[in-house]
Amino acid sequence: MISRQTSQKIAFTLLTLAAFVVVVPIVLVVGYIVVQGAGAISWEFLTAMPREGMREGGILPAVVGTVVLTFGTAIVAMPIGIGAAIYLAEYARDTWLTRLIRLAIINLAGIPSVVYGLFGLGLFVLFLNFGTSILAGSLTLGLLTLPVVISTAEGAILSVPQSFRVVSISLGGTRWQTIRHQVLPHALPGIITGVILGLERAAGETAPILFTVAAFYLPRLPHSILDQTMALPYHLYVISTQVPGMPVEVQFGTALVLLILVLSFNVIATIIRSHFRRLRQW
Amino acid sequence: MTEDRRNEQQRHPWGEFFIESAIKTCGFSAIIFVVLIFSFLFREGAPAFWSVSPSNLFGTRWYPTFGLYGTLPLILGSLLVTVGAVIIALPLGVATAIFVGEVAPHWLREVLKPLIEVLAGIPSVVLGFLGMVALSPLVRQYLHMPTGLTAFTGAVLLAYMSLPTIVSVAEDAIDAVPKEYRDAAYALGATHWQTIWRVVLPAAKSGVIVAVMLGIGRAIGETMTVMMVTGNAARMPLEWNALFMPVRTMTATIAAEMGEVAQGSTHYHVLFAVGIILFVITFIINAVASLVIIRGGPKRGGRLLG
Amino acid sequence: MTEQAKFLIENLTFYYDSGPPALRNINLTIYPHEILVIFGPALSGKSTLLRLLNRLNDLVYDTRMEGRILLDGEDIYAPGVNVTELRRQVGMVFALPIPLPTTIRGNVTYGPRLAGERNRARLDELTEQSLRAAALWDEVKDRLDEPANALSGGQQQRLCLARVLALQPEVILLDNPTSGLDPLSTAKVEASLQTLKRDYTIVMVPHSVQQAARIADRAAFLLSGELIEHNIAAELFTRPQDKRTEDYITGRFG
Secondary structure (H helix, E strand, C coil), X not given: CCCHHHHHHHHHHHHHHHHHHHHHHHHHHHXXXXXXXXXXXXXXXXXXXXXXXXXXXXXXXXXXXXXXXXHHHHHHHHHHHHHHHHHHHHHCCCCHHHHHHHHHHHHHHHCCHHHHHHHHHHHHHHHCCCCCCHHHHHHHXXXXXXXXXXXXXXXXXXXXXXXXXXHHHHCCCCHHHHHHHHHHHHHHHHHHHHHHHHHHHHHHCXXXXXXXXXXXXXXXXXXXXXXXXXXXXXXXXXXXHHCCCCCHHHHHHHHHHHHHHHHHHHHHHHHHHHHHHHHCCC | CHHHHHHCCCXXXXXXXXXXXXXXXXXXXXXHHHHHHHHHHHHHHHHHHHHCXXXXXXXXXXXXXXXXXXXXXXXXXXXHHHHHHHHHHHHHHHHHHHHHHHHCCHHHHHHHHHHHHHHHHCCHHHHHHHHHHHHHHHHHHHHCCCCCCCHHHHHHHHHHHHHHHHHHHHHHHHHCCCHHHHHHHHHCCCCHHHHHHHHHHHHCHHHHHHHHHHHHHHHHHCCHHHHHHCECCCCCCCCCXXXXXXXXXXXXXXXXXXXXXXXXXXXXXXXXXXXXXXHHHHHHHHHHHXXXXXXXXXXXXXXXXX | CCCCCCEEEEXXXXXXXXXXXXXXXXXXXXXXXXXXXXXXXXXXXXXXXHHHHCCHHHHCCCEEEEEEEEECCEECCCCCCCHHXXXXXXXXXXXXXXXXXXXXXXXXXXXXXXXXXXXXXXXXHHHHHHHHHCCCHHHHCCXXXXXXXXXXXHHHHHHHHHHHHCCCCCEEEEECCCCCCCHHHHHHHHHHHHHHCCCCEEEEECCCHHHHHHHCCEEEEEECCEEEEEEEHHHHHHCCCCHHHHHHHCCCCC
């Protein structure tokens, strides 16, 4: 019979081990990409068009494409997502309809990204005839991002103390005035954090843009929202699976740029969060 | 004076009416989008169900060039990779959640949580790329396989991709266990571990189940990683060592083939039909998970989506 | 009483959710320029009654009300009533001081600005008037643009009073406004109420029977949602008609 202290020791050792098995590969993965990819990164790599079947030159159109798509995603997801969050946090009562909305949001969050891609193809590209375009891609990515934006924004709105609302109402504020002057300003940092985390996910997605916007090889910058564009995640997929004789360095360099771009969203979100937490007055 | 003050018109009645209507519309949009998504999948996928015979559509052979649209190998492929991923991720994820939530000292927690968030942020195509160039050679070498692009390789990567979801949801569930339960256990002389094992975990059970289900949902829908590392052979994974052979999943099939099919062809419709199958599977998983959440109180719902 | 009623509460019964009524068949008249004190043990419905007078209970779902509440002869629950205007007319000060997370000036001018007042000079004038009336002007006049949170608890509560006064209301509701305050601050608030009743009608839930007796012109005793009795304060506190009132004010229960 093992003593209770011994069994606790064994259990905690195993738990520690598990946590390290989870975390160490993360460090390795990031470290490996940084080490292997750093050499490829140069001013030319970031600012030149790809040449020689993408084996030489830079990745500018892919970087620009991803930035443009991320903006497009924000334009689609932000108003709808924040609006829905305000509705759920401030207007919706606990009815079957509200529960249905929550069920829908959870399910939207669970729909596979490739299915969003199919939907974008069916609705935006073909039915609405936007073609494979930045517009269709942004709309698709925007929908995909919506659940994250809604749920984090709702959390931020709910964390504003109820007393501020009651005071504002008691001073003759209408419901919308109260939201506008007492709720949204204080929820804003949390909302922005949520939007950024949503965009982080969108910027790294490949499957939803496969059939809606991404160009295999298009060494120019997009002219309008009805243009196709290259995008970093798809570009990485292309050069690591579709192009024979691709220099490994270019692949790692592309992976590193994508990783930095995406994780910088994470860093920005963290900074905003901690900055405003210190400023908070309640 | 009193009366006319009270009966005076609201200050910006139209502006407010407009904004509140817009907010309401946004609120209902989620339902509209789910319906839209399903109807467009159905619109494009339904023809497959009458132009391809059921025995063909649910057959064992996927050779679209020869008119063979058997989705069974794809469904089983997805299933195999997902089950493999969950077997790896479940113990790791729950153990990590317990470690982070209950055992780790404060400073370590502050290191671990952002790291796990970083994992959630790594694009699947980057993990797929690393799986190809780093993990699959290891798999081939150490397991003496002819190829490292196997269901197992995919399962390992998928496990890591679903870990952030599992850890954060499970940790929330553990966090939500009332402090009184723990105090009562300590008062009875239980050790910290006994308290976790006998009191905290059972109390957090439904939340942990939700965590695992959402992890499954994430794994089954993952596309790029599996497409890049599982070898993409559309074969029935029925051998005892099928886990260590190449497979092909539903998601990878759609992603790889949709770009090359003619719009309106049978193949095109069948790929949408595969999308319907995926949609329905994840819909069921998420609906059941959200029922568990809603029963467990409305407050826990929020964090699940992040 | 020959004066016209400010508030007329008729046969008021009020339910939260599906439970027993929080208020049962209340009939009460509130006259202009008096301090009416509504007192009674905890959970007797005092705050509920107060919140019904400016429809703050509208924020709570699943409530049911029977009876009528008339303000200057008009039913405030009639359809088409401008509720936000009602709340400006009938201001409320809460038990705990809840300054909005902005400046002192921002707190005082919040209500008027929502009502559409944009004139800077007018807002400054209102700020000074209201802060003077709440006996806070001298303490804060040099730091109007500092955060309201920096004030002491007593100052914050007077700020909340000033904030309501800036709405230029006709009635002020005070829900146990001195509960968190030290005796000195309490005295200041009570003193300003005595001045304010010249211009306003004041309805207050007091902190204690003693406070009720100190400041009330008239008093109403609530017990378990029922109005046991109401009368001129001097009468009620010295010669209560009902045994339960007597027991409560002499400290035999509650």
